[in-house]
Amino acid sequence: MYRAHVLVCGGTGCTSSGSHGVMDGLKSELKKQNLDDEILVVQTGCHGMCEMGPIVVVYPEGTFYCRVSKDDVPELVEEHLLKGRTVERLLYTGEGDVHVPHYSEIPFYSKQERVALGNCGYIDADKIEEYIARDGYEALGKVLTSMTPEDVVEEMKTSGLRGRGGGGFPTGLKWSFCAKSPGPKKYVICNADEGDPGAFMDRSILEGDPHSIIEGMMIGAYAMGADEGYIYCRAEYPLAIKRLKRAIDQAEEYGLLGENVLGTDFSFSLHVKEGAGAFVCGEETALMGSIEGRRGMPRPRPPFPAVSGLWGKPTNINNVETWANVPSIIRRSGAWFASMGTEKSKGTKVFALTGKVKHTGLVEVPMGITLREIIFDIGGGILGDKKFKAVQIGGPSGGCLTEDHLDLPVSYEDLAKAGAIMGSGGMVVMDEDNCMVDVAKFFLEFTQRESCGKCVPCREGTKQMLLLLKKICDGDGTMEDLAQLEELAHMVKDMSLCGLGQTAPNPVLTTLRYFRHEYEAHIKDRSCPAGACQALIRYRIDQDKCKKCGLCAKNCPVNCIDGDRKTQFVIDEDACVRCGTCYDKCPFDAILKL
Amino acid sequence: MAKIKSLDELRRIKTSASDLTAARSSNAVKVIVGMGTCGIAAGAREVMDAVLKEIDKRGLKDVSVQTTGCIGMCQEEPLLDVIYPNKGRITYGRVTPEDVPRIVSEHVVNGRIVEDLVIARVDD
Numbered sequence: 105m106y107r108a109h110v111l112v113c114g115g116t117g118c119t120s121s122g123s124h125g126v127m128d129g130l131k132s133e134l135k136k137q138n139l140d141d142e143i144l145v146v147q148t149g150c151h152g153m154c155e156m157g158p159i160v161v162v163y164p165e166g167t168f169y170c171r172v173s174k175d176d177v178p179e180l181v182e183e184h185l186l187k188g189r190t191v192e193r194l195l196y197t198g199e200g201d202v203h204v205p206h207y208s209e210i211p212f213y214s215k216q217e218r219v220a221l222g223n224c225g226y227i228d229a230d231k232i233e234e235y236i237a238r239d240g241y242e243a244l245g246k247v248l249t250s251m252t253p254e255d256v257v258e259e260m261k262t263s264g265l266r267g268r269g270g271g272g273f274p275t276g277l278k279w280s281f282c283a284k285s286p287g288p289k290k291y292v293i294c295n296a297d298e299g300d301p302g303a304f305m306d307r308s309i310l311e312g313d314p315h316s317i318i319e320g321m322m323i324g325a326y327a328m329g330a331d332e333g334y335i336y337c338r339a340e341y342p343l344a345i346k347r348l349k350r351a352i353d354q355a356e357e358y359g360l361l362g363e364n365v366l367g368t369d370f371s372f373s374l375h376v377k378e379g380a381g382a383f384v385c386g387e388e389t390a391l392m393g394s395i396e397g398r399r400g401m402p403r404p405r406p407p408f409p410a411v412s413g414l415w416g417k418p419t420n421i422n423n424v425e426t427w428a429n430v431p432s433i434i435r436r437s438g439a440w441f442a443s444m445g446t447e448k449s450k451g452t453k454v455f456a457l458t459g460k461v462k463h464t465g466l467v468e469v470p471m472g473i474t475l476r477e478i479i480f481d482i483g484g485g486i487l488g489d490k491k492f493k494a495v496q497i498g499g500p501s502g503g504c505l506t507e508d509h510l511d512l513p514v515s516y517e518d519l520a521k522a523g524a525i526m527g528s529g530g531m532v533v534m535d536e537d538n539c540m541v542d543v544a545k546f547f548l549e550f551t552q553r554e555s556c557g558k559c560v561p562c563r564e565g566t567k568q569m570l571l572l573l574k575k576i577c578d579g580d581g582t583m584e585d586l587a588q589l590e591e592l593a594h595m596v597k598d599m600s601l602c603g604l605g606q607t608a609p610n611p612v613l614t615t616l617r618y619f620r621h622e623y624e625a626h627i628k629d630r631s632c633p634a635g636a637c638q639a640l641i642r643y644r645i646d647q648d649k650c651k652k653c654g655l656c657a658k659n660c661p662v663n664c665i666d667g668d669r670k671t672q673f674v675i676d677e678d679a680c681v682r683c684g685t686c687y688d689k690c691p692f693d694a695i696l697k698l
Numbered sequence: 699m700a701k702i703k704s705l706d707e708l709r710r711i712k713t714s715a716s717d718l719t720a721a722r723s724s725n726a727v728k729v730i731v732g733m734g735t736c737g738i739a740a741g742a743r744e745v746m747d748a749v750l751k752e753i754d755k756r757g758l759k760d761v762s763v764q765t766t767g768c769i770g771m772c773q774e775e776p777l778l779d780v781i782y783p784n785k786g787r788i789t790y791g792r793v794t795p796e797d798v799p800r801i802v803s804e805h806v807v808n809g810r811i812v813e814d815l816v817i818a819r820v821d822d
Contacts (some may be wrong), residue, residue, distance in 0.1 A: 105754040107746075107763035109722055142750060163722040188765030227719060236708065237715040245705035359701030360708075367703040517712045659706035 149312015269423030302500025498527025
């Protein structure tokens with residue numbers, strides 16, 4: 105019997121801010137104080153609030169400590185664990201500098217609804233017993249002993265769950281296609297090739313609750329008649345791969361995975377395939393090619409994987425978050441899941457909130473919540489209290505939405521209508537300092553580099569689009585270039601072979617739709633309204649504000665600032681490389697950005 | 699570890715595993731031991747050990763044990779509080795390890811207050 109549990113976040117975010125040191129420190133300090141028999145230290149998955157890490161939660165009180173360092177450990181043990189006094193200075197600080205001691209009271213968490221992330225940050229991902237204690241594998245037992253495969257597919261249809269990888273295709277319907285495909289050999293695949301810039305929800309589920317994916321896949325396999333599965337995970341996620349492999353080993357040891365699961369005639373084997381991290385391998389046909397040992401390139405569909413997939417056999421591919429939702433749906437019913445969300449977008453969705461927002465991290469919210477609630481209530485608003493400008497939703501294939509869309513309910517339909525997509529759920533917030541032309545260029549650079557090159561529209565089209573964007577950002581663009589960019593964007597979207605090319609122009613198209621004036625300013629006025637495009641900004645010294653301290657001249661890397669303490673300091677604009685060092689270094693705000 | 703061969707076996711493992719995460723839920727009977735300097739000096743650690751041992755022995759799942767600092771009744775230490783759902787907070791004073799089995803069996807398990815040891819009570 106342990107009287108207290110100390111949960112230390114072992115997600116990638118907290119690990120990089122030093123949670124391993126905190127964990128080791130805790131263990132040795134507890135031993136020193138003879139508390140190691142009374143207090144259990146548990147390493148969990150991601151709590152979502154990564155920028156406040158390393159995060160430590162003490163139960164039974166549920167006290168939430170953030171930014172805990174190794175040096176804080178002795179005080180934490182002595183004060184909280186021995187004497188029961190909360191260590192105020194390590195608590196989360198909310199509005200008006202008020203300390204918020206409990207998890208549930210922190211605004212970041214209070215609007216969330218955690219289903220896919222339900223166990224993340226709560227259980228030790230390396231202990232199958234903790235998953236079982238939280239009703240783990242109960243849903244699998246339920247389908248194997250009391251449901252027919254058809255029942256399972258029907259329940260999934262009732263839930264209204266749609267593919268969380270980006271496509272948004274109804275999961276139950278997808279399963280029914282594969283279930284109806286004839287053949288004794290079928291596969292199920294988990295797509296864990298998450299590659300969108302700014303997205304890390306799949307990684308966190310893999311790290312924090314790997315058994316939920318295994319259980320989800322097995323339920324799917326039973327429903328569709330598959331006996332073998334692959335988890336395709338990018339090799340850049342070493343911790344996720346380690347935890348997955350350990351989870352598979354433990355499930356096999358318990359006989360929950362393998363031959364005759366739970367004494368039934370259902371058998372299933374599961375493999376982890378490490379991908380080399382090519383963005384295109386998130387495309388299902390490319391992903392299957394990669395598992396088969398070929399170069400990861402998409403092929404035209406049909407035939408769809410449900411008919412002819414891995415090694416020509418009927419195959420079902422779902423993304424990590426989709427699979428992670430399955431056990432809860434079976435355990436708590438499809439109707440329960442469908443009670444959350446909007447008419448056509450049911451349940452919850454995990455978003456990775458990043459960019460110029462105060463609280464970056466993972467949030468799981470019911471569908472239908474507005475962008476404003478996510479960015480301002482949960483995310484705490486814009487960093488440095490600057491003005492909100494846009495939010496990029498759906499990764500590089502998504503679109504940029506504006507202030508006018510802040511009250512848009514988050515659902516597949518509403519986002520698509522506005523020109524963005526749900527995608528995998530990356531959400532990058534931008535403020536007034538972000539140039540939207542530059543943002544479009546950034547995302548296009550990514551997709552252009554990741555294009556596999558198989559089809560001409562994507563290979564050549566994205567390249568030409570990128571060249572045009574560079575030209576505009578450099579101040580050399582013309583209105584004809586803008587027209588050509590738009591035409592190319594439509595062409596690449598319509599004619600590319602796979603989703604990568606079909607969605608690559610989205611950032612360009614949405615910024616053209618909502619921020620055309622910024623493109624025109626770059627072309628007609630040769631200026632960048634946000635002051636972000638290097639080629640279009642000029643630095644000058646405001647002689648009234650200048651105190652002649654000389655810091656700018658001292659720090660200028662190209663020595664283009666002349667002057668001394670008696671005369672004026674002046675920037676030689678021809679020699680200036682516009683690095684912004686003087687702007688950042690000036691203590692008197694005397695450098696003007698024009 | 700043995701293979702799980704049926705849903706019933708899985709549920710048995712769940713029951714035995716549930717105390718792994720039980721301390722992380724909050725719907726439990728709470729036992730709170732005063733562990734200020736005064737409490738520790740008066741022997742609160744031994745009381746705490748006895749509490750944990752007793753809970754273990756009885757296999758109680760839905761009990762959480764917490765510590766608290768000095769509440770100003772130093773002369774009555776060791777102090778042990780029991781918060782039973784809907785029954786207010788009861789404070790026992792000058793608790794010895796020998797008192798613990800009685801408090802646990804009477805109050806924690808059966809909800810009957812051990813009147814002769816009570817020094818304070820706070821109603822809901």
